[in-house]
Amino acid sequence: MRIATTIFLTDETITPVRLAQELEQRGFAGLYLPEHTHIPVSRETPYPAGGPLPREYGRTLDPFVALAQAAAVTERIGLATGITLIAQHDPIDLAKKAATLDFLSGGRFTLGVGFGWNVEEAADHGVDWSRRLELGRQRLGVMRALWADEPTAYDGTLASVRASDAYPKPVQRPREHPDGPLTGPRTLIGGAASPKLFRRITAYGDGWLPIGGSGLTEAVPQLRRTWEDAGRDPKTLHVVPYAVLPSPGKLTRFADLGIEEVVLQLPPADEGEVLRTLDAYAQYL
Template identity: 70%
Template sequence: MRIAATIFLTDRTPSPVRIARVLEERGFDGLYLPEHTHIPVSRDTDAPMGGDLPEQYGRTLDAFVALAQAAAVTERLRLGTGITLVAQHDPIDLAKRIATLDHLSGGRLTLGIGYGWNVEEAADHGVEWSTRRELVRDRMALMRALWAPKPEGYIGEFGSVRASEAHPKPAQPPRELAGGAPLHGPRTLLGGTAGPKLFTHITEFTDGWIPIGGRGLSESLPALRTAWEHAGRDPKALRVIPYAVQPTPGKLSHYADLGIEEVVLQLPSAGEGEVLRVLDDFAQYL
């Protein structure tokens, strides 16, 4: 099993350069970073974990800038977002950033995407909450048009782009959707709570699922695999990567029994001493 890590990197934690070097030196598989542009102080949305929202949510570094630093000082460490809030970005600009990072890193990027949870944050980006899922789906299709090897236009419900020269292209080769249609771009995983709508979107335009915490996989994984195969996707191509996991030997053994080959462990958003102490503990799982 490949073991990666995620951390809320902020202006008060070790730098992306330091974290990336330590992870690669110790044999970890990857570094995944979350994203929040801002956290409105006046907020009715409950924190996803309940209680008060930890301050690191409002102090996160820009994930793509931080991962670019990590890419520059490593050779094999995978880079990932967990997650990119696609609805909050201009898709043409985001497509360029994603393709550039994948190109410069030699195809090491995993694009974790999601619909978001913070209504007020999304509203400041002009996102209509009730349509955010359809908006993400539309923007992913627009970005895939820009990542296609030849100029390809796209007209969607929420946006469009003319057939354009758009380089660099992502370094990762296309995969196959149902019917043999190409899936352009880096490996893409969709986050969210298990259910028919989420699983339909996973099968339509991604490479798999990135479930936060990894609970309930014994029940949800068979349902996703069934939906995947019914959609005509190759069963061997599905990727499921539990994210932000607090590990135990029994938990990781359970994941392995389910056929999961990658997992992302949660590091504390803390000073270097605390982060290194937790990494020392995580080393038993490598």
């Protein structure tokens, strides 16, 4: 099982360079970074985990800039967003960032996408909350058109792009899909288990990024059935539990479900505390 990590990198934590170097030297598989562009202080949306919103949410580094620094000082570890709030991005600009990062890192990038929980944050980006799921799907469609080997147009009701020259292309090659190849980096979709989410993952994703990993004994077989019923190869499904606080029993359960990659949560802390946590996690490598 590959053991990756995630952390809220901020202006107060360990730096991307130091963390990436330590992860590679210690044998960890990758680094996933979350995203919040800003947190309106007048927000009304409750924090999903309950209680006050942790300080780090309003201080996160831009994940693409931080991952670019990590890519520059490593050769092996995977680099991923966990997650990119896709409805809050211009898809043409996001496609360029993702393709450039994948190209410069030699194909090491994973695009984790999600649809957010903070209504006020999304509203400042002009996002109609009730349409964000469809908006995200169509914006990913624009991105995949730009990643195609030949100039390809995408014409959606909420997002579109003309057939265009757009380079660099991602290093990762297209994957088979019943509706046509999926271009660009491996794309994992976040969200709580539900039939609607599983249909969404099957329609345009490479797999699922479930937070915490609870309930997977029931959910993973359901997702696999949806995947196979849609004509997708079961060997190509990626389920990657995210922000996991590990224990030997938990990781054994994941392995029994056929899960091959897990993302462990690191504290949003200074270098000393983060490195001590990596020392503790070394038993799972």
